[in-house]
Amino acid sequence: MSIFKTSGISIKGISVCVPRQIKSTYDYNNISKEEQELFHKTVGIKERRVADDKTTCSDLCEKAANYFFENNITNRENIDIIIFVSQSPDYFLPSTAIILQDKLKLKKSVLAFDITLGCSGYVYGLSVLAGFMQSGQFKQALLLCGDKSTISTFEGDKSAYPLFGDAGTATLIEYDKNASELTFNLNSDGSGKNAIIIEHGHSRHPYDSSSETIYEPEPGIKRAKKHLALNGQDIFTFALKEVPPNIEETIAAADKNKSDIDFFILHQANKLINETVRKKLGIEKEKCPSSIELFGNTSSASIPLTMCFGLEQQLTKESLTLLLCGFGVGLSWGSVVINTSELSCAKIIEL
Amino acid sequence: MSINEFIQKLEAEFEDMPQGTLKAETDYRSIKGWSSMHALIIIAFIDINFNITLSGADLKSTQTVQDLYNLVQQKKSA
Numbered sequence: 511m512s513i514f515k516t517s518g519i520s521i522k523g524i525s526v527c528v529p530r531q532i533k534s535t536y537d538y539n540n541i542s543k544e545e546q547e548l549f550h551k552t553v554g555i556k557e558r559r560v561a562d563d564k565t566t567c568s569d570l571c572e573k574a575a576n577y578f579f580e581n582n583i584t585n586r587e588n589i590d591i592i593i594f595v596s597q598s599p600d601y602f603l604p605s606t607a608i609i610l611q612d613k614l615k616l617k618k619s620v621l622a623f624d625i626t627l628g629c630s631g632y633v634y635g636l637s638v639l640a641g642f643m644q645s646g647q648f649k650q651a652l653l654l655c656g657d658k659s660t661i662s663t664f665e666g667d668k669s670a671y672p673l674f675g676d677a678g679t680a681t682l683i684e685y686d687k688n689a690s691e692l693t694f695n696l697n698s699d700g701s702g703k704n705a706i707i708i709e710h711g712h713s714r715h716p717y718d719s720s721s722e723t724i725y726e727p728e729p730g731i732k733r734a735k736k737h738l739a740l741n742g743q744d745i746f747t748f749a750l751k752e753v754p755p756n757i758e759e760t761i762a763a764a765d766k767n768k769s770d771i772d773f774f775i776l777h778q779a780n781k782l783i784n785e786t787v788r789k790k791l792g793i794e795k796e797k798c799p800s801s802i803e804l805f806g807n808t809s810s811a812s813i814p815l816t817m818c819f820g821l822e823q824q825l826t827k828e829s830l831t832l833l834l835c836g837f838g839v840g841l842s843w844g845s846v847v848i849n850t851s852e853l854s855c856a857k858i859i860e861l
Numbered sequence: 862m863s864i865n866e867f868i869q870k871l872e873a874e875f876e877d878m879p880q881g882t883l884k885a886e887t888d889y890r891s892i893k894g895w896s897s898m899h900a901l902i903i904i905a906f907i908d909i910n911f912n913i914t915l916s917g918a919d920l921k922s923t924q925t926v927q928d929l930y931n932l933v934q935q936k937k938s939a
Contacts, residue, residue, distance in 0.1 A: 544894050545894075553898065742897060742901065744917050746904055747904060751914045782902065785905075
């Protein structure tokens with residue numbers, strides 16, 4: 511348990527961009543008709559968005575970020591920090607955030623760097639920005655979160671391929687001396703690294719011809735070492751074990767009760783995980799919005815995507831207390847209790 | 862919870878399953894249409910009803926519905 515509090519920052523707006531191309535679970539013929547139905551019902555995914563060959567996650571985030579400038583929600587020169595949270599950067603190097611400084615025409619005095627996290631990345635990204643900004647020396651920042659996960663999944667792997675959708679998001683954060691406290695609770699467990707992993711292609715095992723060899727870890731599951739491998743059962747158990755106490759600890763540390771939280775925005779990995787977590791915590795269904803059915807697991811984009819997709823009305827018109835919780839690859843997980851008030855929340859943009 | 866109640870509740874979780882399909886001695890992985898998603902449904906069912914989170918290895922150590930029930934009893938008393 512690693513709990514800490516910050517103050518002085520608030521979310522001003524959220525913008526989300528997804529690729530136009532839709533892939534339906536019911537067109538995935540590596541599983542039977544019955545399995546397609548069970549997958550839709552249990553995991554919760556009916557369809558997801560898939561970027562074309564030319565589009566990267568940073569392109570989606572760039573489009574999302576431009577919403578704030580094109581709609582006069584802020585000006586480019588106001589941005590002091592830009593952080594790109596993703597596991598699908600444009601290049602091995604340099605950091606994608608620096609490339610985005612140029613593409614978004616931000617000033618050169620901007621701080622720009624990447625954070626390599628997936629499902630927990632939105633909450634971690636918020637915490638890093640909160641740390642930078644609470645002193646009031648930076649006025650506004652862009653937190654860009656998302657992934658093009660479909661670049662690393664293999665169609666022959668039914669345990670991973672139908673799960674992931676692509677998305678890029680931009681969250682505009684500003685210094686606000688009157689903002690209420692944020693309570694974070696961030697955790698890590700590297701012993702679970704194999705639960706979601708791409709083994710080949712980086713320095714532990716650089717890409718070579720063996721990275722392309724298709725193997726069959728279990729009957730009906732085929733992939734190569736350059737592809738994303740996922741152990742669904744281990745992730746499932748991890749989430750059920752760690753997420754409910756993490757949420758409860760965070761709410762208690764924020765001196766609140768569950769009933770004080772207007773909405774619980776959980777990472778969208780699997781409907782059954784979120785439903786089980788919800789039931790274990792005794793939270794009403796309407797307090798847990800979901801986006802997984804139409805977008806799949808969008809990695810670090812899933813929390814802002816779910817906010818814009820399911821809560822747009824409330825976020826733009828009301829003052830809310832939210833619990834955000836990300837969990838997954840790493841293993842890495844964390845929650846934050848945050849207040850929002852009349853956000854600029856864009857309709858989901860397509861690219 | 863008795864084994865019979867356990868079986869009834871588990872059958873209800875596998876929504877499309879006709880009542881009476883599961884017996885204590887049923888090798889649950891041999892059920893027609895079995896998939897890895899059913900394993901997740903079992904883990905969720907046991908978690909909600911008994912507050913016990915089974916690992917993948919725990920589940921692997923079981924074969925029949927009775928094994929599952931016994932594992933839960935054993936973990937409950939541990």
